[in-house]
Amino acid sequence: MGLADALLDLQDLTRRLRRECPWDREQTAQTIVPHTVEEAYEVADAALAVDDDKLVDELGDLLFQVYFLALLLEERDAGDLETVSRRVHAKLVRRHPHVFGDAEARTAERVRHRWEAIKTEQEGRQGIFHDVPGSLPALLHARKVQRRAAAVGYDWPDLDGPLAKIDEELAELRWSLARSGRPAPETEPDAAVVAEVGDLLFTVVNLARFVNVDPELALRATSRRFVRRVELAEALAADAGEAWTELSLEYKERWYEQAKGDLADGGDAVPRG
Incomplete structure (x- = not known):
């Protein structure tokens, strides 16, 4: 069975589920989109883990989301899967004149600059911060805003800029904390501290963008490493007859460092921006 047959089979399956499954019949774009976002993150996790079998599986789940949302468009006479496919095909051709036309772009940076120019000049997008979805996770939203500013030349000339800015912002946060102190648990923080954080x-995030690191994926990878290390530290302590919850912070830290060494998890893929 070829690619065309496989894609048509999935389309037929999507239509049947929409007709015959009580759950699928009830869905709207608003109820499906949270699942779409979840599937996109699961694709990212599989890719970062370099787990090809899982990536194949998760890409299938995400592809089904595309088919289902396109079917909802079709039901409203607002488009269909063919419309979606042809529109993205036309958009990609339009945004790659260095491939499909006479333009030149010999570096990835030049491609990105041309991409932003085409959006403004040919697609009628207005303003520096056009089409930045408010629903993006905060780290990705910040990176996209910064990319928009950089596209019009408002950016640091070199790495020294964001590094120095981090030192400056950290000093301002320390000053605000010195004035307000640490708040009691479950109480509202000082407004100045919120702003400085x-x-x-x-x-x-700006530094991460500068060194081609995706801040959202980098933070998720760090969170995963932390979970693995703490879980192993707890297990190591238990093997030694010690209850993790009863240990002092000093002894917890000792087990944590041992777990960190045992895992030696430097093999995680580097999330790129």
């Missing part, structure tokens, strides 16, 4: 996070 936001500034520091925004600047760290």
Whole structure:
């Protein structure tokens, strides 16, 4: 069975599920989209884990989401899967004149600059921060905003800029914390501290963008490493007859460092921006 047959079979399956499955019949774009976002993150996890079999599986789940949402468009006479496919095909051809036309772009950076120019000049997008979805996770939203600013030349000339800015923002946060102190648990934080933490996070995202690291994926990878290390530290302590919850912070840290060494998880893929 070829690619065309496989894609048509999936389309037929999507239509049948929409007709015959009680759950699928009830769905709308609003109820499906959270699943779409979830599937996209699962694709990212599989890719970062370099798990090809899982990536094949998760890409299938995400592809089904595309088919289902396109079917909902068709039901509203607002488009269909063919419309979706032809529109993205035309868009990609239009945005790659260095491939399909006479334009030249010999570097990835030049391609990105031309991409932004085409969006403005040919697609009628207005303003520096056009089409930045408010629904993006905060780290990705910050990176996209920064990319938009960089596209019009508002960016650091070199790595020294964002590194120095991190030092500056961290100093301002320390000053605000010195004035307000640490708040009691479950109480509202000082407004100045909130602002300074936001500034520091925004600047760290800018540094990540500068070194081609995707901040969202990098933070998720770090969270996964932390979970693995703490779970192993707890297991190591238990094997030694010690209850993790009863250990002092000093002894927890010792087990954590041993777990960190045992895992030696430097093999994680580097999330790129």
